[in-house]
Amino acid sequence: MFERREYFTCGFAIVGMLATAVVAAGDPLPSWNDGNAKSALVSFVERVTKTGGESFVAAPERIAVFDNDGTLWSEQPLYFQLAFAIDRVKALAPSHPEWKTKQPFKAALDGDLESVFSGGEHAILELIMATHAGTTTDEFAAIVEQWATTAKHPRFDRLYVECIYQPMLEVLEYLRANGFKTFIVSGGGIEFMRPWSERVYGIPPEYVIGSSVKTKLESRQGGPVLVRLPEIDFIDDKAGKPVGINRHIGRRPLAAFGNSDGDLQMLQWTAAGDGPRFMMFVHHTDAEREWAYDRESAIGHFDQGLDEARRRGWTVVDMKRDWKVVYPFDR
Amino acid sequence: MFERREYFTCGFAIVGMLATAVVAAGDPLPSWNDGNAKSALVSFVERVTKTGGESFVAAPERIAVFDNDGTLWSEQPLYFQLAFAIDRVKALAPSHPEWKTKQPFKAALDGDLESVFSGGEHAILELIMATHAGTTTDEFAAIVEQWATTAKHPRFDRLYVECIYQPMLEVLEYLRANGFKTFIVSGGGIEFMRPWSERVYGIPPEYVIGSSVKTKLESRQGGPVLVRLPEIDFIDDKAGKPVGINRHIGRRPLAAFGNSDGDLQMLQWTAAGDGPRFMMFVHHTDAEREWAYDRESAIGHFDQGLDEARRRGWTVVDMKRDWKVVYPFDR
Numbered sequence: 126m127f128e129r130r131e132y133f134t135c136g137f138a139i140v141g142m143l144a145t146a147v148v149a150a151g152d153p154l155p156s157w158n159d160g161n162a163k164s165a166l167v168s169f170v171e172r173v174t175k176t177g178g179e180s181f182v183a184a185p186e187r188i189a190v191f192d193n194d195g196t197l198w199s200e201q202p203l204y205f206q207l208a209f210a211i212d213r214v215k216a217l218a219p220s221h222p223e224w225k226t227k228q229p230f231k232a233a234l235d236g237d238l239e240s241v242f243s244g245g246e247h248a249i250l251e252l253i254m255a256t257h258a259g260t261t262t263d264e265f266a267a268i269v270e271q272w273a274t275t276a277k278h279p280r281f282d283r284l285y286v287e288c289i290y291q292p293m294l295e296v297l298e299y300l301r302a303n304g305f306k307t308f309i310v311s312g313g314g315i316e317f318m319r320p321w322s323e324r325v326y327g328i329p330p331e332y333v334i335g336s337s338v339k340t341k342l343e344s345r346q347g348g349p350v351l352v353r354l355p356e357i358d359f360i361d362d363k364a365g366k367p368v369g370i371n372r373h374i375g376r377r378p379l380a381a382f383g384n385s386d387g388d389l390q391m392l393q394w395t396a397a398g399d400g401p402r403f404m405m406f407v408h409h410t411d412a413e414r415e416w417a418y419d420r421e422s423a424i425g426h427f428d429q430g431l432d433e434a435r436r437r438g439w440t441v442v443d444m445k446r447d448w449k450v451v452y453p454f455d456r
Numbered sequence: 457m458f459e460r461r462e463y464f465t466c467g468f469a470i471v472g473m474l475a476t477a478v479v480a481a482g483d484p485l486p487s488w489n490d491g492n493a494k495s496a497l498v499s500f501v502e503r504v505t506k507t508g509g510e511s512f513v514a515a516p517e518r519i520a521v522f523d524n525d526g527t528l529w530s531e532q533p534l535y536f537q538l539a540f541a542i543d544r545v546k547a548l549a550p551s552h553p554e555w556k557t558k559q560p561f562k563a564a565l566d567g568d569l570e571s572v573f574s575g576g577e578h579a580i581l582e583l584i585m586a587t588h589a590g591t592t593t594d595e596f597a598a599i600v601e602q603w604a605t606t607a608k609h610p611r612f613d614r615l616y617v618e619c620i621y622q623p624m625l626e627v628l629e630y631l632r633a634n635g636f637k638t639f640i641v642s643g644g645g646i647e648f649m650r651p652w653s654e655r656v657y658g659i660p661p662e663y664v665i666g667s668s669v670k671t672k673l674e675s676r677q678g679g680p681v682l683v684r685l686p687e688i689d690f691i692d693d694k695a696g697k698p699v700g701i702n703r704h705i706g707r708r709p710l711a712a713f714g715n716s717d718g719d720l721q722m723l724q725w726t727a728a729g730d731g732p733r734f735m736m737f738v739h740h741t742d743a744e745r746e747w748a749y750d751r752e753s754a755i756g757h758f759d760q761g762l763d764e765a766r767r768r769g770w771t772v773v774d775m776k777r778d779w780k781v782v783y784p785f786d787r
Contacts, residue, residue: 185660262702306662319706329516330706331637331662340702342695342721348728349721351702358703364673371593371671371682372689373704375650375661390673390680397679 153299155449156292156456162405162447165440166296169403173379174303180401184304188378190370190391191297193311193318193335195384195425196407197326198289199278201416203238204424205285206313207249209272211241213256230255242423250357257314258338258355265353270320283454286325291453293382293407297326300380308332308378310370312362312387316353334373336361366391379403389430392439404439406430411445414455484630486780487623487787493736493778496771497627500734504710505634511732515635519709521701521722522628524642524649524666526715526756527738528657529620530609532747534569535755536616537644538580540603542572544587552586561586573754581688588645589669589686596684601651614785617656622784624713624738628657631711639663639709641701643693643718647684665704667692697722710734720761723770735770737761742776745786 157163173182194200214224214233224230229248232240241248260268278288297307309318309328315335322328337358340351361369367390370378380403381388381395392404409418409425419427434441442448450456488494504513525531545555545564555561560579563571572579591599609619628638640649640659646666653659668689671682692700698721701709711734712719712726723735740749740756750758765772773779781787 185654188662315703315706323516331519331704333706337703340699342698342725349698349724351698367673367680367682368671372646372668373662375646375664394673394680 153302154292154295156295158447158449160447162440162442166299166403166405169380169401170300170303172401182379182400186376186379187300187303187305188308188374188376189300189305189380190308190310190334190374190378190382190395191293192383192385192388192391193309193313195409196290196382196388197293197297197309198285199415200425201418202280204313205278205288206317207241207252208276208285209269209317210252210256211236212272212276213268214252217256253314254338254355257317258353261350261352262316262340263350265316266320269317273321281452281454283452286321287454288452289325290407290448291450291456292448294326294453296382297328301327305380306332308334308370308374310361310366310391311335312360312365314338315361334361334369336365362387364390367394370394381405382407383430384409385425385427386430387426389433392430393433396437396439404434404437405442406434406439407442408444410443411448411451413445414451415444417445484633485623485626487626489778489780491778493771493773497630497734497736500711500732501631501634503732513710513731517707517710518631518634518636519639519705519707520631520636520711521639521641521665521705521709521713521726522624523714523716523719523722524640524644526740527621527713527719528624528628528640529616530746531756532749533611535644536609536619537648538572538583539607539616540600540648541583541587542567543603543607544599545583548587584645585669585686588648589684591684592681593647593671593684594681596647597651600648604652612783612785614783617652618785619783620656621738621779622781622787623779625657625784627713628659632658636711637663639665639701639705641692641697641722642666643691643696645669646692665692665700667696693718695721698725701725712736713738714761715740716756716758717761718757720764723761723765727768727770735765735768736773737765737770738773739775741774742779742782744776745782746775748776 154163172178172180175181191197194204211233214230218224218234224234229241229244229252233252273286276285277283278285281288300307307328309322309332311318313335315333315337318335319330319333322330322333339354339356339358341354343350343352359365359369366388377398378395381392382405383392384407395402396404409416411417418425419431485494503509503511504518506512522528525535529536542564545561549555549565555565560572560575560583564583604617607616608614609616612619631638638659640653640663642649644666646664646668649666650661650664653661653664670685670687670689672685674681674683690696690700697719708729709726712723713736714723715738726733727735740747742748749756750762
């Protein structure tokens with residue numbers, strides 16, 4: 126546990142200020158240009174929080190759910206959790222001499238992402254299971270925490286946990302200031318996000334929902350531990366997102382934020398509730414400051430969702446046009 | 457949805473005041489007699505909340521977990537959820553003529569609990585699946601809510617949701633007033649507790665952890681629904697409790713409250729954390745005001761847990777001696 130504390134301290138020193146200090150006096154969304162996206166959000170929040178108003182919603186029911194990859198932080202050139210998995214393959218390689226010749230591990234060790242991807246979902250799953258299981262939950266949290274406080278994004282030379290969207294941090298803070306509970310509902314691993322979600326996003330572990338492996342209680346000499354098994358427990362993506370929301374929250378969200386077709390069912394589930402609901406997609410349109418991708422992209426594939434958002438009048442953020450800055454370090 | 461709202465309103469009118477108004481000015485635990493149990497709890501809370509103190513724990517880490525059956529409300533003469541299941545069998549019987557001759561349904565319809573129990577876990581599971589699956593999650597919540605606002609306990613002629621422990625309501629309120637987040641971690645059904653947990657205990661749905669069936673997203677004419685499947689997803693009991701805590705909370709509790717061997721692993725898991733932790737068992741010793749049972753009882757079996765609590769110096773509440781009143785309606 127000593128090591129883990131150190132990581133925490135280190136993490137605080139480096140990125141501890143990100144989640145706070147995002148709200149300028151006056152405008153709670155200073156990194157947003159005035160436009161449809163910003164005004165739709167503000168007008169929704171004002172409607173549901175106006176005491177005595179027709180659309181008033183009591184604070185306990187103010188649930189907002191956020192996808193993570195591509196919605197709160199970047200997901201290019203590959204999902205950050207996959208970067209973590211590849212870093213883990215490298216770290217574990219000395220105990221796995223067979224990986225030198227066995228795919229997808231060989232490709233991961235060679236940094237040959239294309240070959241990793243060519244193995245499809247099966248290869249990715251194999252990488253994840255080999256690097257995300259076998260430890261206790263405490264050990265895994267410490268490994269994630271060390272990675273989160275040291276591993277850097279190749280394009281920006283910044284920690285991955287700094288490659289988060291300043292405008293979305295402001296949305297999180299703005300909603301919480303208006304009595305909302307803000308949840309992450311991500312296809313990513315629940316225990317990959319929890320070690321840093323509170324200090325980076327202000328979202329505590331119990332408000333993080335994600336994909337998971339099974340765990341098993343074991344008695345060891347130092348006491349009981351939970352061991353992470355190489356077996357999928359739950360995939361929190363697509364039709365799994367409403368299932369995960371129901372499982373963890375037990376209430377239908379008032380507002381949902383995503384960026385890809387993997388979030389479509391979550392937004393549909395939110396929209397199907399009574400009264401006013403708010404659905405927003407972040408559209409990646411900014412190749413210069415971030416990336417531009419949608420219908421043709423394997424990562425963050427955004428096609429049906431874009432059509433449905435336009436047809437139903439949901440809010441679509443044009444990153445290039447709507448955001449004054451992308452990352453906190455741009456300011 | 458209209459019906460559900462009516463139930464809620466009705467519920468508020470009947471039992472809405474239970475969760476509030478429990479703390480008398482001055483003593484936050486007025487229904488507790490002075491004694492070891494009360495002083496152990498107060499001294500623990502003072503230690504972990506004293507700013508600058510050696511044992512200080514930051515508010516986000518102040519997690520307290522409570523078993524429900526036998527810890528927050530009664531569980532005799534049978535688990536209240538089983539009473540609900542039997543009431544559902546009666547309500548559904550007209551569409552199931554075969555139940556008149558088929559066990560365990562016949563026994564349930566005849567009110568012959570002994571025969572129901574003689575079928576063992578398999579019979580109970582069959583009753584639960586026949587009465588807890590097949591609806592949407594919204595429909596099930598409305599059914600539970602109607603039951604919770606009408607069904608009465610045979611011994612007290614009070615709503616089941618009134619047969620909750622006044623001293624434990626005070627503990628919940630006291631912990632929350634000291635920055636704790638209070639969670640239910642029950643072997644009971646998660647969606648059986650969520651419709652009423654907030655107004656009865658002040659515990660919102662997202663802080664309720666329990667056993668569950670699988671659900672599946674379905675498109676229907678009115679929009680997407682989640683359908684409850686007749687298939688167990690998770691059993692939140694015994695070794696499942698630490699698993700459920702990790703799955704839903706992602707942090708180790710500081711304090712854990714139970715009453716039976718089904719809670720032992722939860723208390724062991726809590727005790728295995730660093731620094732001060734608080735473990736409490738409610739011992740049912742009051743045949744006059746409630747029930748007296750422990751080592752020999754099938755419901756709320758409390759044997760190994762009692763031995764371990766005594767050996768390790770955990771707090772054991774003697775209901776008869778420690779509690780001035782049992783139920784809110786006793787006051």
